Amino acid sequence: MRIARRAQRIEPFYVMEVAKAAATMAQQVAHTAQPMIFLNIGEPDFTAPSLVQQAAARAIQDGNTQYTQATGLQPLRERISDWYATRFQADVAPGRIIITAGASAALQLACLALIEAGDEILMPDPSYPCNRHFVSAADGNAVLLPTTAEERFQLSSAKVQAAWSDKTRGVLLASPSNPTGTSIAPEELRRIHEFVHSRGGITLIDEIYLGLSYEARFGQTALAMAGGLGESIISINSFSKYFNMTGWRLGWLVVPEALAPVIERIAQNLFICPSTVAQHAALACFEPDSLAEYERRRAEFKARRDYFIPELNRLGLTVPVMPDGAFYAYADCTDAAARLGVSGSWDFSFELMKRAHLAVTPGRDFGTMAPEQYVRFSTANSMVQLKEAVARLEAVLG
Numbered sequence: 001m002r003i004a005r006r007a008q009r010i011e012p013f014y015v016m017e018v019a020k021a022a023a024t025m026a027q028q029v030a031h032t033a034q035p036m037i038f039l040n041i042g043e044p045d046f047t048a049p050s051l052v053q054q055a056a057a058r059a060i061q062d063g064n065t066q067y068t069q070a071t072g073l074q075p076l077r078e079r080i081s082d083w084y085a086t087r088f089q090a091d092v093a094p095g096r097i098i099i100t101a102g103a104s105a106a107l108q109l110a111c112l113a114l115i116e117a118g119d120e121i122l123m124p125d126p127s128y129p130c131n132r133h134f135v136s137a138a139d140g141n142a143v144l145l146p147t148t149a150e151e152r153f154q155l156s157s158a159k160v161q162a163a164w165s166d167k168t169r170g171v172l173l174a175s176p177s178n179p180t181g182t183s184i185a186p187e188e189l190r191r192i193h194e195f196v197h198s199r200g201g202i203t204l205i206d207e208i209y210l211g212l213s214y215e216a217r218f219g220q221t222a223l224a225m226a227g228g229l230g231e232s233i234i235s236i237n238s239f240s241k242y243f244n245m246t247g248w249r250l251g252w253l254v255v256p257e258a259l260a261p262v263i264e265r266i267a268q269n270l271f272i273c274p275s276t277v278a279q280h281a282a283l284a285c286f287e288p289d290s291l292a293e294y295e296r297r298r299a300e301f302k303a304r305r306d307y308f309i310p311e312l313n314r315l316g317l318t319v320p321v322m323p324d325g326a327f328y329a330y331a332d333c334t335d336a337a338a339r340l341g342v343s344g345s346w347d348f349s350f351e352l353m354k355r356a357h358l359a360v361t362p363g364r365d366f367g368t369m370a371p372e373q374y375v376r377f378s379t380a381n382s383m384v385q386l387k388e389a390v391a392r393l394e395a396v397l398g
Contacts, residue, residue, distance in 0.1 A: 317335075
């Protein structure tokens with residue numbers, strides 16, 4: 001059987017490969033004194049709040065399970081618009097909001113609508129691996145630009161300008177970012193977008209961790225960019241992270257007004273519509289009690305960060321930039337790996353799995369910028385689990 005070249009270009013998702021190995025070992029140690037602790041997957045340990053669960057049950061009971069418009073329920077688009085206005089003081093018309101089958105569908109729709117074969121999209125290295133594969137699946141080329149801790153592992157306007165060529169179509173950014181949890185400084189983001197916009201390019205920004213920002217300076221959506229520039233931003237967002245609805249597979253896309261009917265046409269053909277039950281449930285995300293619960297949980301995620309990062313630094317797993325959002329720690333494991341008698345993040349991750357029954361993610365997934373040097377810890381687990389993880393790290397690292 002002949003496999004399409006675009007499929008052959010898609011590399012394995014090593015996060016999931018490591019997860020499979022960890023799950024196998026977890027079964028073997030499930031009844032021991034040290035069951036497996038999973039700090040490898042970026043999934044909140046919180047589930048959807050009770051009002052969201054009740055709304056889903058009510059939708060099923062009332063028979064509200066048939067197709068919606070491809071762009072999603074109008075009341076949900078309006079509530080998201082209101083959320084941008086009240087939380088971020090951003091004017092985002094409901095007509096610019098497309099409800100999607102997760103952020104993954106939002107990225108796919110944006111890439112299919114905007115990228116031609118051979119187009120280049122500039123991205124920071126390190127970055128979330130699936131983002132570059134969405135570009136590749138649209139027959140574009142993701143161009144990874146190495147970043148440094150001094151740059152918060154984010155692109156700068158100078159690097160974007162230096163890398164821009166006749167083939168460049170635009171940039172795909174993430175703020176806050178996976179795997180680093182860092183955001184782009186607002187003034188730098190504006191400089192990037194002004195340059196891209198001046199070249200007739202596109203600025204796509206993954207904002208799925210936007211709700212989980214911990215510093216006021218960074219906790220703003222690019223859609224609020226002044227001078228009308230926010231209206232030309234393409235933002236990808238999700239109900240998975242801040243709203244704790246990972247398996248519900250619901251997200252959204254904000255696009256310039258003229259692009260909305262194009263996205264709608266593609267969505268009609270590829271997806272028909274997002275999950276109707278998930279959409280009805282998501283309406284309850286914006287109830288005052290739900291929003292208060294999400295803010296309580298955001299404070300808990302921050303407390304976990306504030307505990308865990310200093311402990312990693314103390315143990316020699318240095319986190320070069322304090323994350324300002326999300327729930328990740330991108331740590332330099334060079335010294336720790338040497339203490340375990342191994343070299344590189346891949347072997348270090350499996351050694352931790354074996355000796356400490358602790359699953360983490362090696363840097364291989366996230367690009368070519370020293371992937372052997374870094375591992376990603378997820379701090380989405382409970383404080384109890386994080387403290388136990390620190391105790392186990394201390395025990396094996398000495």
